Amino acid sequence: MPHRVDEGLAGTMKRVAATLKTAEIPFALGGSFAVYAHGGHSSDHDVDFLIREQDKERALQELAGVGFETEEPPEDWLVKVFEEGRMVDLIYRPVETPVTDETLADTERISVEAIYMPVLSATQLMIHKLMSFSQHHCDFAHGLPVARSLRELIDWERVARETAASPYAEAFLVLLDRLDVVPFPARDAVVRGG
Template identity: 40%
Template sequence: MAHLTRDEREHLRDAVRLSAVALREAGIQYALCGGYAAFARGGPEPSHDVDFVIRAEDADTAREALSKAGLELREPAEDWLFKAYHHEALVDVIYVLGGEPVDERLLEAAETMEVLAVRVPVLQATDVVASKVACLAEHDCDYSHLLPIVRALREQVNGRYVPSCPASNTSS
């Protein structure tokens, strides 16, 4: 994992707080996912980015809310998310997670938790791990970054719902 300066770490943490408040105030369903969802559930604190999930139909409202909160928006080539920046801290706002559209079931299953002094809906541990495994690809199948997360969340994860290998990996 990358070593962050104190300022970089604070920018990431501020990005969690600012984004969560902006999305909540916009009145859309959202949830923290990825590394910070794992962190909220006892995993290591991430050093790369912040991830939120929303439904695709809420993307324009989310963009507007994050822009009003002072984040800089960028549209990547991928058509399943948009990116927002607080200083250089990256926030991914995802509406297709692990190849599946984010739906009401996923968002309603999220549990509201206190994360960095803000109450935020957080994906269930099983959904966090399953989405991370589902994002692996045949040519990018490095599990090493997942091991600390899986180890920390192992008692919270229902293994029956976690894919055993990347869906795109058709070699056997």
């Protein structure tokens, strides 16, 4: 059963989504709220939207116009908006990969807290999660609940294929196999698809 979400944060998420929809700015819900939208469990409590980099200035203008505080932090992969202290990340380059029209097409329209919006696919969510692991950040405890709760929705062969360059992702997939969460994708399937 999915965990309950913070109602204030959910309200902020809905207002950002409604503003982006009204402005016809392409976006997708990502992060822990996307996991929640798919019926999964995430231990994180943040709101992430994916947008294209060319839309970031207009997104900030539209959100500022309806009362959000905006911030362009020194990191060059996201911008932030705030409502009464609640933060929303607008990410245009997750895991060093630009958000494209193709990224935003890899979504499902789901009713999230009573508002329909594009939600990043469970497969793409898992790919982003695995590609975020590095020698500086490799906390599998955040990835395991996501993998367990969304395993039937995830194309594991695609995950293995698209994360093949990462030893951390491979270690995580081996761990899932050893824990009997999902079998490790067959090598020939990974190579054949790549």
